[in-house]
Amino acid sequence: MNLSSEFIDYTKTGFFSKTVADYIAGDIGLKPFYQHPVSIDGVKAAIQQRKKINTDRKLLADVLIKQYGKLTLTTKQQFNIQQLSNQDTFTITTAHQPNIFTGPLYFIYKILHTIKLAETLQKQLPENKFVPVYYMGSEDADLDELGHIYIDGEKFEWKTNQTGAVGRMRVDAVLIELIQRIEGQLLIYPFGKEIIDLMRSYYTDGTTIEQATFQLVNQLFAEYGLIILLPDNADLKRSFIPVIEKELKIGFSHKAVAETVAAFPHEYKVQASGRELNLFYLKDDKRERIEMLNAQYSILNFQLKLSEADILKELHEHPERFSPNVILRPVFQEFILPNIAFIGGGGEIAYWLELKKVFEAVNVPYPILIVRNSFVVISKEIKALAEKLHFSDLDLFKKETDLLNELVKRDTEQQLNLEKEKKNICAIYKDIKNVVTPIDTTLNQHVQSLHLQTIKKLETLEKKMLRAEKRKFQTQQRQLHKIKAALFPHNNLQERIDSVLPYYAHQGKDFIRALYENSLSLEQQFGILTEK
DSSP states (O other), X not given: OOEEEXXXXXXXXXOSOHHHHHHHHTOGGGGGGOSSOSSHHHHHHHXXXXXXXXXXXXXXXXXXXXXXXXXXXXXXXXXXXXXXXXXXXXXEEEEEOOOGGGOBTHHHHHHHHHHHHHHHHHHHOTTSEEEEEEEEOTTOOOHHHHSEEEEXXXXXXXXOOOOSOGGGOBOOHHHHHHHHHHHHHHTTSTTHHHHHHHHHHHSOTTOBHHHHHHXXXXXXXGGGTOEEEOOOOHHHHHHTHHHHHHHHHHOHHHHXXXXXXXXXXXXXXXXXXXXXXXXEEEETTEEEEOEEETTXXXXXXXXXXXXXXXXHHXXXXXXXXXXXXXXXXXXXXXXXXXXXXXXXXXXXXXXXXXXXXXXXXTXXXXXXXXXXXXXEEEOHHHHHHHHHTTOOTGGGGSOHHHHHHHHXXXXXXXXXXXXXXXXXXXXXXXXXXXXXXXXXXXHHHHHHHHHHHHHHHHHHHHHHHHHHHHGGGHXXXXXXXXXXXXXXXXXXXXXXXXXXXXXXXXXXXXXXXHHHHTOOSSOOOEEEEEEO
């Protein structure tokens, strides 16, 4: 698939927060809340900071070898895992939950950005090695967010009765039936059977969502050397016991975040303030908050009340049962990986900006934060329609109603504004004011009120004229709606709604290759990709 690319500032899209815009711009108000700038100098500084802290590289390599098990590693993957034992090797990481069938498009974009940045840094800093890592957030329990995908505007939802961590849920008859429904949408396309066969081979009855996602993502990205890490692992969590102990004993992370939030500039929205204890208890099909009640550790839906000695004993015997929440998960990630850069979406970057003091409290290096690549993909058909309506790519980010108004005003043969008439009205009321002023100056206010009422009525008439003229542009209106539905489904960015599945069904792995070729590394810009 051949794509031409154009890159614009995130601010021009209208879809990103002030926090993201100001972070990318290097606004001085946010500088106290992160460690390194997004630049080669920032990368070098992050490397030097990371070198001062020991990472258990042998543990990491051993866990990865076990997790890949009987899968055949590509040459790049073998090399990358081997290199992780080297003190001059560092990871570039993105994290995401195991959405069924990879979820929205931006999941793919995050991974490709991670791969491209690792390759770019390898060329620029050849004295080091850089390994791209996808850290799977499989302990997330939000099935409402992870259990559906959209294809051509239709929502396909997994309605299972399973609860707890989504990664630990198992493929059931309902999910297999969902694949059958999706099959009807995709088989008509050249690579539809290929992607359906992949889904069927990995999402098999009884397989965990974590393992199904692991295998599907590996199939898509193994050739690029991507390493997938499954952190829901007893050995990795055992290494994290000192941090979990500190959290259980003194709730250090809540205090650190509270200090940060208190100092955070008021114009930015606080994303995640956390709790007194930022840990869950994870067992079987439940993931429940650990809370401190009456000097005991309480885990409500497990009917557990534990003393400090009891919960620490449980931690040492079963570290896999302790699950960091949104505040401590990033610390766990950076603790187990020799990481220097984290690639995340706007919301992720916003809450990471609240965590610097949490990292400092346990002496874990804080990585460079990079806003992930974002794209809108414009097909040949949609591009042709936009050109027919004489709209540029940048125009398409405007609201549909604004674009339609602009089109009608531009292309109509009728006069749709009453500017000349309003000027004449102004002149008339000026004359009236000259007449009444000698009689009683207090009448001027009444004349002004009549003037404003008349202008407002004319403006209402203008809106009615435009509305009436729009009815003559129904064909263009339908075409414009088709464009907006394709590029901004549900009035959102395409990448936040659409699944990769139909794109793969149309183009196969060429679609992923084209995205890879157009991915940026440190630039942090929004990409408009147009099919040639």
